[in-house]
Structure formats: structure tokens, C-alpha cells
Amino acid sequence: MSIFLSMGGYGWYVWMAYGVTALVIAVELLMLRARRRRTLVEAKLAEPEMPVTTRSSLDPAGMA
Amino acid sequence: MAAHWFLYASPASFYPIAGRMAPWFAAAAAALALVGLWIGLVVAPTDAQQGDAYRIIFIHVPAAWMSMFIYLVMAFWSALALGYNTRLSAMMAQALAPTGALMTFIALWTGAFWGRPTWGTYWAWDARMTSELILLFLYLGVIALRNGIDDPRRADKACSVLTLVGAVNVPIIYFSVKWWNTLHQGSTISMTAAPKMAAIMVTALGLMTLATWGYAIAVALIRVRAIIVERERGASWLSHLPEVRRLVV
Amino acid sequence: MPAVAWALARDLKISLRSKAELGIQLLFYVIVVTLFPLATTPERSLLAAIGPGVLWVAALLASLLSLSRLFAADHADGTLEQMALSPWPLPALVSGKIAAHWLTTGLPIVLLAPLLSAQYALERDAMWILTAALLIGTPILSLLGGIGAALTLGLRGGGTLLALLVLPLYVPILIFGAGSVDAVRAGLSAGPHLSLLGAGLLVALVGAPFAAAAAVRVALD
Numbered sequence: 001m002s003i004f005l006s007m008g009g010y011g012w013y014v015w016m017a018y019g020v021t022a023l024v025i026a027v028e029l030l031m032l033r034a035r036r037r038r039t040l041v042e043a044k045l046a047e048p049e050m051p052v053t054t055r056s057s058l059d060p061a062g063m064a
Numbered sequence: 065m066a067a068h069w070f071l072y073a074s075p076a077s078f079y080p081i082a083g084r085m086a087p088w089f090a091a092a093a094a095a096l097a098l099v100g101l102w103i104g105l106v107v108a109p110t111d112a113q114q115g116d117a118y119r120i121i122f123i124h125v126p127a128a129w130m131s132m133f134i135y136l137v138m139a140f141w142s143a144l145a146l147g148y149n150t151r152l153s154a155m156m157a158q159a160l161a162p163t164g165a166l167m168t169f170i171a172l173w174t175g176a177f178w179g180r181p182t183w184g185t186y187w188a189w190d191a192r193m194t195s196e197l198i199l200l201f202l203y204l205g206v207i208a209l210r211n212g213i214d215d216p217r218r219a220d221k222a223c224s225v226l227t228l229v230g231a232v233n234v235p236i237i238y239f240s241v242k243w244w245n246t247l248h249q250g251s252t253i254s255m256t257a258a259p260k261m262a263a264i265m266v267t268a269l270g271l272m273t274l275a276t277w278g279y280a281i282a283v284a285l286i287r288v289r290a291i292i293v294e295r296e297r298g299a300s301w302l303s304h305l306p307e308v309r310r311l312v313v
Numbered sequence: 314m315p316a317v318a319w320a321l322a323r324d325l326k327i328s329l330r331s332k333a334e335l336g337i338q339l340l341f342y343v344i345v346v347t348l349f350p351l352a353t354t355p356e357r358s359l360l361a362a363i364g365p366g367v368l369w370v371a372a373l374l375a376s377l378l379s380l381s382r383l384f385a386a387d388h389a390d391g392t393l394e395q396m397a398l399s400p401w402p403l404p405a406l407v408s409g410k411i412a413a414h415w416l417t418t419g420l421p422i423v424l425l426a427p428l429l430s431a432q433y434a435l436e437r438d439a440m441w442i443l444t445a446a447l448l449i450g451t452p453i454l455s456l457l458g459g460i461g462a463a464l465t466l467g468l469r470g471g472g473t474l475l476a477l478l479v480l481p482l483y484v485p486i487l488i489f490g491a492g493s494v495d496a497v498r499a500g501l502s503a504g505p506h507l508s509l510l511g512a513g514l515l516v517a518l519v520g521a522p523f524a525a526a527a528a529v530r531v532a533l534d
Binding site for chain 1: 106115116123124127162169170173177178180283287293294298302307308311
């Protein structure tokens, strides 16, 4: 295991490279998930309202 | 035949398709990456000249290839968006830009950490890395322009024009930087020259390339779904989506 | 052709009304060029080595500063929309405006090059090659910059966004423009560099007005 981590003495370079890559990919995925959640909430809030009509027998076309 | 294609050009009809495709690409990317990394980091032998530092190529090279390929795909969608005036084409281009920028950053970062132990320096102004840096600026420029324009349709067209102008320039920039580099560096070897590769290393590289490809496609599909929801806000098909209906706000 | 001449004459007339503004632009260029030796060294051989690069980068920045104004005034008072609606081809009108931009920004830089080369202890033939390279290259800066100015028309980030978009596109011009002088100083021919710049100018002359006109229409919609 420690041989794996040391990477023949080049551990710093290899793991900085792989580590930051993993980090930025995680950031992209987290930001994507947050974006999706946010847009779904905004879509819910922007739902077109059902039109409220007032109609009675005295005013059948609802023009009052 | 043409009618078939335009059927899928509607954001509303593409949304569920993208939703069904994305998990498959994500799963494939994860599986390929696991095997590729296992072979690349554990199974493949140490290189005679570069030691274990060479293992960085298993993410550097796929990321660099993806950074250029994604730009070409972005340019393709931009050309379609300008030619056919389809919203979805522009949305696909919009969805690809952040991932392209990310790949470019990963290529630059891993390239620097590969360069230091192998050629003694984090940055050497060599042709490929310098062109990659300018490609990052091109990506960031498209993203900045998208953010700077409020009207989505104007942003679509402006970013499409910019992407295409950039696409024409990328080979010119690469050629000019290469020229500049050979004039000034002379006999210095290219900073990103990979070692002579044993078959197993090539296998790992191939697997990681496919994994990166799958990742980029999955992320782009998920992002374009978010973009579709953002931009089609208020449309009735949106409010009938199960993921919107089940929200309680 | 009459469209180009009309737009060129009009823009020149308008620019020449505020000669002070033109003078200030040029002064900016001169001051920036003067700053570098102060920040680095008065040592002649070092100055001659960085001189071409400094003069070129300063030219890029000076060009960018005035580009944001290329379409802004006409856009604000509705003239740009009239131009887009007119029977004259928009690319031609845009070419005229870009030509006026070069005449008021690029050409003065070209004319000052011999003088400023002296600040950097450049040898005589290096100075001439630099002037020639700037003569061929600065129009390309105006042409490509015109596309950027049209894309960012009326936007909040305005000038800085324009710089971010256009500077990567300027890189080849910078490389060949400054490289031509380096070649001459190293005893080689500047022919290839200047030819490539010339080719770039031809491509830009043909392509940029159409791209810029398309970008103007996008901004006007």
C-alpha cells in the first residue's frame, strides 16, 4: 500500500495530479446537482396559475 | 427523414430522452474508469525513464483530447444553432462549455505535475501546453459571454458566433505557438512526450479515454436537462413532470 | 464600395471632432511603452530583446481600449439599427467603421513605431521590420476586434469582456508580429512572418466584416 502511495518517490506529483482531478470532478458534479435542484424548484414556483373564472347565470361570459 | 430529426429538436421531447441516456453513460464511464485506473495505477509496470510519474498520462492525455474534442462538438452545435435557428442545438453547446473548460484545466494541471518530475519544470511554454492554455481562455470567454447577455436567444447566437470564430482560430493559434516554440526552444524536447508505451499502458489509456468520453456525455446530458428546465420555465409540459409535481414548495 | 466610403468618412469626421480623445488614446500607448523600461532595466541589450514584444502588447491593449466605442455611440442613438435596415450591405458599412478605427488607432501606432523603437535601442533594420509588421498587423487587430465589439455591444461587462474574448484571438498576430523583429535581430529573414501576417490580413479582410455584421444583427435583435 505504501509502495502504491509513494509511486516510486513521485507520490507528490502523481497524487497532486489525480487528487485535484478528482476534486474538480466532484465539484462539477456537486454544482450540477445543485443546479438541477434549483431549476426544478424555480420551475415549480413558475407554474402557470389556473385561471380563475367568475361565471354565473346572470353573467354567462364571465365579463363582469 | 428530416422530419424525424426535427422531432428531437424540441427541448420538450429531448428532455426525457436525455434523462434515459445519461445514467447509462455515467455507469459506463464509472466502470471504464475503475478498470482503467486499476490497470494504469496498479497493473501497468513502472516506466524505465519516467518512473511512476508517467502514470499521470492516464488522466492528462484523455483530458487533453476531450478538451479539444468538446470544443469541436460545441462548434458543431453552434453551427447548427445558427443555421437552423434551433434552441436545442444552442442549449447543447451551452451545456458542453463548462465541461470543456474543466477538461482543459485538468489537462493543464496534470501536465504541469507531469512536467516537473520528468522535465524539471511545472511550466515550459511548449507548443501544446501553451495552446491548451489559450483554449482555456477561449472556453472561459464563451462562458463569460453567455453570463453577460441576459436575453437567452441573443446569448445563443452571440456564443455560437464566438465559438465558430474561435474554432477557426484554434488551428491557427496552435500552428503559430508551435512555430514560436521551435524558434525559441530549439532542441528542447516537447514537454508532453509520452514514454514508449507497452501494450498494457495503451489499454489503460484507451479505457480512460472512453471513460472520459462517457463522463463528458453524461454530464452534458444532465446539464442540458437543467438548461431546458431553466429556459422553458412556465411551459405547461414542465409543470406536468413528475419531478416537479412531487416537489412541495 | 460607396457604403464603405460613406461609413469611413462619417466615422472619421466624428472621431476628428474630438481630437482630444484620439490624442489621449495615443498618449496611453506611449506611456505604457515608457513604463516597461522603468519596471525592468535601462540596459540596452535587454531592452532591445523585449522591445518588440512590449510595443506589440501595448498596441493590442490600445486597440482594445478604443474598440468598445466602435459601435456604442451609433447603437445608443439608433443609427446602427438604421444601418442594419438600410439597402447598403451591413458588412460594407461595418468595414468602413473598422477602417476608421484603424486609421485613428492603428495607424498612429505604426507612425510612432520608429520613434518608440529608439526607446528600446532597436537597430535600424529591426525598427523597419517592426514598423512593417505593425502596418500589416494593426488592421487585423481592428478587424478581429470589430467582431468582439459587436458581440459585446451594450453588455454590462463591456470592455473587459471584450478584452477576454478578443485577446486569445490576437495571439497569432502577436507571435508573428513580434517574431518578425526577433528573426531579423537573430540574423534571419522576416519574410515568412510578414507573409503569414499578410495572409492573415487578407483572410480577416474577407471574413471579419461578415462575422462582425452577423454579430451586430444578433445584438440588435
